[in-house]
Amino acid sequence: MGKRSKEVRPQASLFDRARNELLGQIRHCGVLQATEEQKDVWFKETMEYIAKRYPGVTEEELAELSAIGRRYCEPVISYGGQGGADSEGTN
Numbered sequence: 001m002g003k004r005s006k007e008v009r010p011q012a013s014l015f016d017r018a019r020n021e022l023l024g025q026i027r028h029c030g031v032l033q034a035t036e037e038q039k040d041v042w043f044k045e046t047m048e049y050i051a052k053r054y055p056g057v058t059e060e061e062l063a064e065l066s067a068i069g070r071r072y073c074e075p076v077i078s079y080g081g082q083g084g085a086d087s088e089g090t091n
Contacts, residue, residue: 014054018050018054018065019065021050022069023068026069039073043069047062050062050065
């Protein structure tokens with residue numbers, strides 16, 4: 001058991017740390033309930049902040065982070081309840 005506690009865990013990459021911070025900011029700041037216009041402003045400002053905080057992250061990686069964050073903010077697809085054929089009573 002003592003050997004396990006001494007194992008070295010690999011450090012998260014700079015990109016991973018930036019991604020984790022971005023997703024944490026999304027969860028805590030309320031952007032999930034924002035309008036599209038508010039989200040656009042928020043993402044512009046937040047990506048500028050991330051670029052300054054993580055200067056080693058490339059422009060391509062910043063674009064990828066922004067895409068990841070925007071996908072994270074999209075609503076979850078609702079299955080059942082509203083919409084589809086099952087809710088209209090057709091079997």
